[in-house]
Amino acid sequence: xxxxxxxxxxxxxxxxxxxxxxxxxxxxxxxxxxxxxxxxxxxxxxxxxxxxxxxxxxxxxxxxxxxxxxxxxxxxxxxxxxxxxxxxxxxxxxxxxxxxxxxxxxxxxxxxxxxxxxxxxxxxxxxxxxxxxxxxxxxxxxxxxxxxxxxxxxxxxxxxxxxxxxxxxxxxxxxxxxxxxxxxxxxxxxxxxxxxxxxxxxxxxxxxx
Amino acid sequence: xxxxxxxxxxxxxxxxxxxxxxxxxxxxxxxxxxxxxxxxxxxxxxxxxxxxxxxxxxxxxxxxxxxxxxxxxxxxxxxxxxxxxxxxxxxxxxxxxxxxxxxxxxxxxxxxxxxxxxxxxxxxxxxxxxxxxxxxxxxxxxxxxxxxxxxxxxxxxxxxxxxxxxx
Numbered sequence: 112x113x114x115x116x117x118x119x120x121x122x123x124x125x126x127x128x129x130x131x132x133x134x135x136x137x138x139x140x141x142x143x144x145x146x147x148x149x150x151x152x153x154x155x156x157x158x159x160x161x162x163x164x165x166x167x168x169x170x171x172x173x174x175x176x177x178x179x180x181x182x183x184x185x186x187x188x189x190x191x192x193x194x195x196x197x198x199x200x201x202x203x204x205x206x207x208x209x210x211x212x213x214x215x216x217x218x219x220x221x222x223x224x225x226x227x228x229x230x231x232x233x234x235x236x237x238x239x240x241x242x243x244x245x246x247x248x249x250x251x252x253x254x255x256x257x258x259x260x261x262x263x264x265x266x267x268x269x270x271x272x273x274x275x276x277x278x279x280x281x282x283x284x285x286x287x288x289x290x291x292x293x294x295x296x297x298x299x300x301x302x303x304x305x306x307x308x309x310x311x312x313x314x315x316x317x318x319x320x
Numbered sequence: 321x322x323x324x325x326x327x328x329x330x331x332x333x334x335x336x337x338x339x340x341x342x343x344x345x346x347x348x349x350x351x352x353x354x355x356x357x358x359x360x361x362x363x364x365x366x367x368x369x370x371x372x373x374x375x376x377x378x379x380x381x382x383x384x385x386x387x388x389x390x391x392x393x394x395x396x397x398x399x400x401x402x403x404x405x406x407x408x409x410x411x412x413x414x415x416x417x418x419x420x421x422x423x424x425x426x427x428x429x430x431x432x433x434x435x436x437x438x439x440x441x442x443x444x445x446x447x448x449x450x451x452x453x454x455x456x457x458x459x460x461x462x463x464x465x466x467x468x469x470x471x472x473x474x475x476x477x478x479x480x481x482x483x484x485x486x487x
Binding site for chain 2: 114115116117119123124125127128130131132134135138140141145177180181183184185188189190191192193
């Protein structure tokens with residue numbers, strides 16, 4: 112034998128890296144923590160800063176985990192670690208919501224990907240729509256201070272970085288159609304179903320162009 | 321314009337090499353702490369890094385400095401040094417029972433070399449850096465890195481079987 116690298120036990124470096132990442136988040140050395148959360152809508156990537164939940168991404172619809180994290184690294188900070196413990200509260204609230212045991216989310220939000228303009232007011236108007244109810248793009252635009260800005264409101268909702276928790280799925284077309292959804296219309300239907308609108312989504316799918 | 325990768329991806333990519341280097345450089349017992357300190361330091365400095373930097377050489381340079389700290393602390397507070405296993409050192413002796421033990425002996429002996437030789441051999445053979453990268457890490461010339469490797473190997477060859485013939 113010669114002077115070759117020491118052997119590592121299987122999983123040894125991975126476990127150590129996980130401990131390091133968790134410490135980095137716990138001690139505030141990392142600026143962004145993420146965790147993957149599975150639910151009836153598929154796999155989500157939950158991403159938080161010390162201020163709150165900043166992104167909840169449908170993993171597959173956004174090009175996979177790497178692609179989701181690349182955007183955060185560019186727009187917020189590259190100091191990102193996987194730290195499931197830092198997102199325990201988000202995971203718990205999502206689990207409760209999917210199980211029908213939670214009607215409102217209490218986790219703090221970070222609007223870092225939204226800014227403070229019209230888009231932010233639109234998303235806040237969406238938060239004001241209660242569990243089990245729906246609204247329209249026009250009504251949300253009006254609530255955000257621009258009654259004629261329903262197209263811009265649609266764009267803001269389509270770009271919602273924190274779907275489910277910011278319930279853009281409760282906003283429908285004025286014609287009664289489903290409108291659009293960042294996670295695809297099947298998921299919009301599914302979420303409305305969880306909130307007690309049995310089959311409403313199916314009917315809308317058939318009538319919306 | 322290039323961007324730094326998310327830190328988690330950098331950590332996942334480099335973790336094996338860094339841990340191998342640290343196990344060789346300071347031994348298994350101290351490698352865990354040194355590993356965590358290395359990546360926490362890297363995370364603190366991460367945004368000051370140029371996106372097109374050699375990330376692997378950069379993090380191994382940090383790991384090397386952590387290893388150096390540990391060796392300095394040991395020098396200030398001496399502990400008994402492990403003895404070489406006679407079986408591995410004696411010509412014609414029985415081969416060591418398993419690779420792990422034999423390997424451990426080699427790196428244990430490397431750890432007793434003068435600091436620059438120790439650093440060059442661990443960075444070269446446990447972390448697979450080039451002499452050029454090692455020179456940058458140690459802030460010396462490539463020639464000096466090469467010479468230190470050669471001197472270290474010469475010492476090892478006098479005591480241990482099957483150490484590579486050249487740097």
